[in-house]
Amino acid sequence: MSGSSAARGHVCDITGRSDGTAWRGVDDVTGSHRVLAVRAIILAAGRGSRLAPMTDDRPKPLVDVLGRSLLLRTLDRLRSVGIQDRDIVIVTGYRADMIDAVMEREQLRCVRVFNPRWHDWNNFYSLLIAREAVGGEGFLQFDGDVVFDDQVLPRMLGARDGAALAVDVRRDLDAEPMKAVVGPDGYLRELSKAVDPARALGEYIGVTRLDAASAACIFDDLARFEAEGLTHEYYDHAYHRVAAAGQVRIGIVDISDCEALEVDDLADLARAEARLAHRT
Template sequence: MSIDDKRRQTASSAPAKAIILAAGVGSRLQPLTDLRPKPLVEVNGTSILHNALRNLEAVGVKEVTIVVGYRKDAIQYACGRRFGALEINYVESPIFDRTGSAYSVWLAREALLSGDCFLLEGDVFFEEDALRYLMISQAPDVAAIVPFDESMEGSAVLLSDCGFISEFRMKQTGENLVGNGPTLFKTMNLLRLSAPTLKATIVPTLDEIIGSGVTQAYTEELLSYLVELRGLQLAAVRCDGLRWYEIDTTDDLQVAERIFGRAKGRGLPGRR
């Protein structure tokens, strides 16, 4: 199926809403983040956040909730209450410097309970088709993945024979690929989640975790808990060949600018 066919197939099937996590300090990108939040750092003249909003608008999303914290006024000024056809809402994290990204997800629970949605981290620069790949899947809950390679680091996942994420492995590097171990994949921090799963599983689990005082967990740790202990069936959609990059450092930014400066389809996989 060509990408034009995919666009026609998914034109009316996008979730109406999306949530973008954009509250963190981005200390590893200093000095670029001394005066601006990481989601406003630019890749070839386009900020990470504006790129995400443009892609969400292009696939048919109507409303976006952005969780803000560090230099929140800059994000609110840059995006306003509308971005093209998108309605923008904001949720503020008052303790962004002492909490993990799972806490930001919990803060957006009202939006999570309002229907199907995309969930995005605010430091991923990606092309529009990654969202379309998520939309094509027939599974209700889906995560975008790519093969884990030697250049990558961070969380990785294992897949079941049926194509569902069966296990998360944190703090992986290229060294973990040595030998005859299981095939690892990297999550792109782009998800499509269904209203029933959000209402019955994800939000109640967040309430339980945050209520117990665990506020520093990352989204990957939340997903690991949900998959391995709460029975979340999270399907994996492979986005091999699509351009994307997770931007944590100035080196990451340089790589992202090289990737998105190339002709479409010739990029490298991203990493964390």
């Protein structure tokens, strides 16, 4: 079920260039044109111990879902909206050599950035160290363990707001999901697993769009985590902090009528394969 118009945000018609150099949106109120995010960051450094034994010999994003890995499925989706491999940054860590081998086998030119702290710091650092690689531009950001259908990216690229999170708007939440709370204006106010589910709009699924200005603010906040003793935190905590402080207005894109699932454990994997099998 779709959420309210406040939750969904302002929507634009979008067109993509086949060479992947630009996406332009036509604002449905002003009629103006604006360039949308054309780069992407995929966080693929984690081991995914809850998916063992499947991750004993490979990083979590290389786990297969119906015969194709999570990583390649994300790259397929990016290619379908005109974003080319040269504009994609993959942050590696555990078994980085295996991702390198996939890039060579598939003849992909994705930029790879190695996270040397993948094993002892949380994933805030994976996003932070991609900063130089995106060169001050806006981007789409993905967790490496998300499988999603072909409706999610056009909806993200078509949202009005320069910063936006993909959220599965629903009420049946427990303690595990990363939960989003919005204010009366429909913009993000809190983002945390610790949020009372009764206060949450829904689950953030690990897909984000940031324009250049919003990304700079997020990166600046992430850069403070080490000094503040926050190396245990997810990158999501930076979104929470800048939204709560009013530094960045982060919109919500309702994807509750799309197929999107985070694959954290073997039960999630079975659920994802069942959903995909049902669609084919």
